[in-house]
Amino acid sequence: MAARPGFSFATGIVLLVLLLASMVLAATMGYMKVPAAEVLQVVLEQITGSDRGLDPVTVAVVADVRLPRILAAVLVGGVLALCGTVFQAILLNPLADPYTLGISSGAAFGASLVIVLQVFGLALPPALSIPVFAFIGSVGTLLAVLALASGDRRLSSTSLILSGVIVAAILSAAIGFLKFLADEQVGIIIFWLMGSLSGVSWQNLSLLLPVALAGFAVCLLYGRELNIMATGERAAATLGVNTVRLRWILLLVCSLMTAVCVSVSGIIGFVGLIVPHLLRHLIGPDNRWLIGLSFLGGGLLLLFADTLTRAVLPAEVPIGVLTALIGGPFFCFIFKKRQQDGTSGL
Amino acid sequence: MAHQDSEQLWQLQQVGFKYGAASVLQGLDLQLEKGCCYGVLGPNGSGKTTFLDLLCGLLVPETGTITLCGRLLADWNHRQLARKVALVPQDFVVRFGFTVREVVEMGRHPHLGRFAGLDSRDHELVDVVMEELGIAVFGDRPVTRLSGGEKQRVAVARALAQDPEVLLLDEATSNLDIFHSLSILATIRSRIREQGLTVVAALHDLNLATFFCDRLIFLKNGRLVCQGPIDEVLRAEIIHEVYGVEAEVRQDEFSGCRQVSFRASGTES
Numbered sequence: 288m289a290a291r292p293g294f295s296f297a298t299g300i301v302l303l304v305l306l307l308a309s310m311v312l313a314a315t316m317g318y319m320k321v322p323a324a325e326v327l328q329v330v331l332e333q334i335t336g337s338d339r340g341l342d343p344v345t346v347a348v349v350a351d352v353r354l355p356r357i358l359a360a361v362l363v364g365g366v367l368a369l370c371g372t373v374f375q376a377i378l379l380n381p382l383a384d385p386y387t388l389g390i391s392s393g394a395a396f397g398a399s400l401v402i403v404l405q406v407f408g409l410a411l412p413p414a415l416s417i418p419v420f421a422f423i424g425s426v427g428t429l430l431a432v433l434a435l436a437s438g439d440r441r442l443s444s445t446s447l448i449l450s451g452v453i454v455a456a457i458l459s460a461a462i463g464f465l466k467f468l469a470d471e472q473v474g475i476i477i478f479w480l481m482g483s484l485s486g487v488s489w490q491n492l493s494l495l496l497p498v499a500l501a502g503f504a505v506c507l508l509y510g511r512e513l514n515i516m517a518t519g520e521r522a523a524a525t526l527g528v529n530t531v532r533l534r535w536i537l538l539l540v541c542s543l544m545t546a547v548c549v550s551v552s553g554i555i556g557f558v559g560l561i562v563p564h565l566l567r568h569l570i571g572p573d574n575r576w577l578i579g580l581s582f583l584g585g586g587l588l589l590l591f592a593d594t595l596t597r598a599v600l601p602a603e604v605p606i607g608v609l610t611a612l613i614g615g616p617f618f619c620f621i622f623k624k625r626q627q628d629g630t631s632g633l
Numbered sequence: 634m635a636h637q638d639s640e641q642l643w644q645l646q647q648v649g650f651k652y653g654a655a656s657v658l659q660g661l662d663l664q665l666e667k668g669c670c671y672g673v674l675g676p677n678g679s680g681k682t683t684f685l686d687l688l689c690g691l692l693v694p695e696t697g698t699i700t701l702c703g704r705l706l707a708d709w710n711h712r713q714l715a716r717k718v719a720l721v722p723q724d725f726v727v728r729f730g731f732t733v734r735e736v737v738e739m740g741r742h743p744h745l746g747r748f749a750g751l752d753s754r755d756h757e758l759v760d761v762v763m764e765e766l767g768i769a770v771f772g773d774r775p776v777t778r779l780s781g782g783e784k785q786r787v788a789v790a791r792a793l794a795q796d797p798e799v800l801l802l803d804e805a806t807s808n809l810d811i812f813h814s815l816s817i818l819a820t821i822r823s824r825i826r827e828q829g830l831t832v833v834a835a836l837h838d839l840n841l842a843t844f845f846c847d848r849l850i851f852l853k854n855g856r857l858v859c860q861g862p863i864d865e866v867l868r869a870e871i872i873h874e875v876y877g878v879e880a881e882v883r884q885d886e887f888s889g890c891r892q893v894s895f896r897a898s899g900t901e902s
Binding site for chain 2: 376379380381508511512514515517518519521522524525526527528529567571572573
């Protein structure tokens with residue numbers, strides 16, 4: 288469609304404006320209402336370092352509690368949606384995402400392991416060891432799922448998702464065993480399984496932000512190659528795409544990004560599935576646009592869900608539970624629709 | 634003969650390839666020259682697709698060496714090779730709903746820098762090939778909605794948009810009706826004549842091969858049976874040796890080339 292790039296650009300602008308506005312709006316909401324103007328002043332004060340004579344309680348609530356959580360929601364949502372887009376493009380499979388492939392579970396297993404090791408007296412510095420173990424867990428899971436599915440040379444939807452389910456089931460039993468071992472520390476592990484952004488600090492962001500931005504930039508570099516991958520590995524290779532290298536670089540980068548997200552927020556499912564699907568419907572399958580827009584869209588969706596559970600619902604529901612409750616039925620809808628269409632129109 | 638003073642492209646020396654324990658190709662010695670149209674013929678499983686994959690560097694030979702323009706094929710990088718050699722696969726499956734034009738434009742990929750867009754010359758090239766293959770009329774339709782034959786024409790258009798010196802066809806017309814087969818092959822033929830394109834085509838249909846190719850390469854069980862100009866190698870005894878069927882070869886006045894007719898082995902004598 289000739290109108291596609293213009294429309295994609297307009298969609299991007301709309302998403303960006305919506306995202307920025309929602310971030311300000313979310314910062315006003317909560318137990319203590321803060322007017323939007325004051326939120327902006329706090330942000331300005333933090334950036335410039337000048338003292339604007341604001342109420343110190345307001346500054347503390349906005350700058351130390353709400354802003355890091357809002358930024359984390361946007362980054363985690365953005366990264367998960369971005370990873371969904373990239374996984375779907377390299378695995379030629381519209382149902383692939385960090386959650387359905389079991390990669391999130393693998394990362395949670397790694398993170399839980401650190402906590403259990405602590406119980407047994409092997410104290411590793413959690414700020415570093417949790418992301419590292421989560422990364423090892425996620426890459427290990429990815430390799431296991433791919434190895435299991437590789438008997439089917441075309442890596443079809445069914446065999447990949449099935450492999451993801453099998454590996455995730457084994458991991459969930461393993462995590463169950465860790466919970467049993469963790470004894471009194473079991474609450475922290477449950478936190479990873481259900482996903483939550485409460486208690487996010489600027490320290491978490493100091494790792495999440497650079498990883499998210501660097502990963503995003505790497506994915507953007509390969510937009511056109513990802514498009515060509517959609518026509519099959521053999522055809523892509525004869526068009527000058529180094530398919531093996533492309534697969535490895537992007538699978539590793541996305542696993543790293545997923546692992547860092549999981550170490551901050553725990554398992555949050557379905558964002559990586561819903562956002563790329565909706566956007567592909569809206570602007571078409573061009574990954575050069577999808578990568579950027581799914582980042583914005585994912586950030587918007589998770590910020591919405593997190594603000595809902597933080598400031599609107601009477602009690603805080605774990606955000607992973609919320610996204611699964613919204614995303615699960617959506618997944619069923621896509622599945623049903625694909626059956627009726629006979630082919631994947633997406 | 635025209636090919637004697639022409640440039641040499643590939644040189645294969647004692648090339649062999651295996652999938653696991655099963656040997657697919659062995660002891661292949663062959664030279665392929667510029668501006669010629671080769672037909673690769675042989676029964677199912679004779680190694681035709683593997684042969685093409687070796688030529689375009691998708692597979693690396695286990696034994697022997699392949700050189701392209703005097704340089705080892707392994708020393709070519711992906712993009713250089715893609716500017717020289719294009720492949721049209723047998724089943725062209727596109728997973729996401731890219732438009733026909735978007736898919737053809739992908740053919741320009743090896744000629745573009747990482748962030749460069751298509752310039753006016755690229756667009757013109759894409760327009761020309763889409764027109765030639767009769768797919769310009771549905772240029773805005775998603776490829777996922779096309780019929781098998783339409784999709785195959787998109788695949789050929791993309792390979793030609795790649796502006797290669799050599800086109801490899803892996804049974805690229807076997808899913809098409811006779812009208813579209815002939816029109817695609819005629820488009821490619823005119824490029825051979827006018828731009829010195831070289832073609833290596835794996836084919837099933839012997840009579841289409843005689844219409845389209847200059848030289849034939851017969852493979853059986855991964856070995857070269859014989860190769861040469863059509864007049865020399867298209868003979869009943871060779872067809873019998875390769876396919877195990879009774880055949881008669883004659884000059885056909887209507888098509889103006891050699892044609893083969895077959896007889897099921899049960900009906901002879």
